[in-house]
Amino acid sequence: xxxxxxxxxxxxxxxxxxxxxxxxxxxxxxxxxxxxxxxxxxxxxxxxxxxxxxxxxxxxxxxxxxxxxxxxxxxxxxxxxx
Numbered sequence: 001x002x003x004x005x006x007x008x009x010x011x012x013x014x015x016x017x018x019x020x021x022x023x024x025x026x027x028x029x030x031x032x033x034x035x036x037x038x039x040x041x042x043x044x045x046x047x048x049x050x051x052x053x054x055x056x057x058x059x060x061x062x063x064x065x066x067x068x069x070x071x072x073x074x075x076x077x078x079x080x081x082x
Contacts, residue, residue, distance in 0.1 A: 001025045005032070 002019055009016055009028050016026045016038070026038040062068070 001027055003027045003029060005029050006035070 002016065002024060004012070004016060004026060006028060009026070020026055020038050020040050023040050025040075027034055028036045028038065
């Protein structure tokens with residue numbers, strides 16, 4: 001594990017982050033007292049989503065190419081909008 005005071009950590013941030021990305025932990029200290037620890041994020045595992053798992057679960061009950069509110073029912077619509 002690497003150890004760095006705040007000023008050193010700030011001045012060499014990219015180097016410490018590269019070490020963390022490589023799997024190493026970095027302890028940050030304030031006046032030589034431990035303050036924080038930067039650790040790499042462990043992979044949570046494989047995505048378990050199966051493509052097509054929701055097939056057949058949606059029912060479309062209207063024509064999706066037509067507006068939901070007919071133009072004559074909404075004063076905001078004009079014949080030029082279509």
